[in-house]
Amino acid sequence: MGDVRRGKIADKRPKAKVGWAELIGRVASQGDREAFKSLFEHFAPRVKGFMLKAGCSADQAEEIAQETLIAVWRKAGQFDPATTGVAAWIFTIARNLRIDAVRRAARGGKSGSEAELADAADPADTADIVISRVEDASRVKAAIERLSAEQSRVIRLSFMEERPHPEIASMLGIPLGTVKSRIRLAMNRLRDLLDEQR
């Protein structure tokens, strides 16, 4: 994440996360195409890679990546660095688009159903609005940083990468029976850390 990359791509790229937030700010305030291009070049391939790993087809992953960046442009004004990080914000956009894609597939891809639903709210947006983000993102971040590397790794493998427990067991070289308890302990620890900070 914080590593310094070599080559001319790295030169154009902001080094810290603050840099990404600034670029989003420029997109919001000035419709800055160059700032947007940097964001696109960095995040679109990562969203696509993330979606591929999550089981999307190449076409779906490409479409979600492009739509995510379109939403980054359109919602740039809503980004609030006090409540979330850039990568997490972009993740939530991509996640919601994936939920939408799954829904469309479940409806059989019929465009008619869009019209049927027109008078009803589309709960697709629920993911956007449910959380009142009153907490300072830095406090959440501080709690995450106090997790051990082992704990955040096991959470990530299990939930963000959605790997099955036997695979996690072999990756970490621990017995299958230990995986579940390790995940549980990590989650409980995170709860405690977040509760402590009140």
Place this chain on the structure above:
Amino acid sequence: MTINHHPPEDLLASFATGALDESERLVVAVHVAGCQRCGRFVQAMEQLAGAALEDAAPAPIVPGAFDAVMARIHDHPAETVRPLPPRVIAEHPDLPEVLRRCRIGKRRRVAPGVSMQPIELPGGGKARAFLLQSAPGTRMLEHSHTGTELTCVLKGSFSHQGGRYGPGDFDYGDDDVDHRPIVGDEGPCLCLVAMTGDLRINGFFGRLISPFIRL
């Protein structure tokens, strides 16, 4: 509103990553909207997911995608399709916003003192979500299930062996649970329920309600 019962952490994590079933997502969303503690936990999961995104192996984007994206942005500079503002449902004027954005079906009486309203979920699927309203003092059906049952209390309360559940509280039942909730005396109890799998009804009440729940 004091919330004492929260969803298990793995459910919150799956909510944050978008892995939950449609009906489950709705019930967890309603709880999280009213629970700062779980909201923080979900935010933490989103931060971890953001870190995973940042570390994901980049996959090459198709050539010309940036120009295509710019063209799409310029064709529709702003999001023109916005959901309508939340509706007020006469029977339940104070539903949480998330629910007021859903399409809610007709209310049906399913047993003395008990009625339900199905919630139409956009993705369909096996799971069902519904509002369940019960009169004060109702002894609910004794039941167990093959799948899971997620409940968030919206109004009133119920109690079972796990404790008392008031507004905002979240109850998670799976196939190990065989309980028989009793609705509190202070007023009607309104719950949002998501159910997967089959319900196994053990009592008289359940046999009445089951044809309605199997939608």
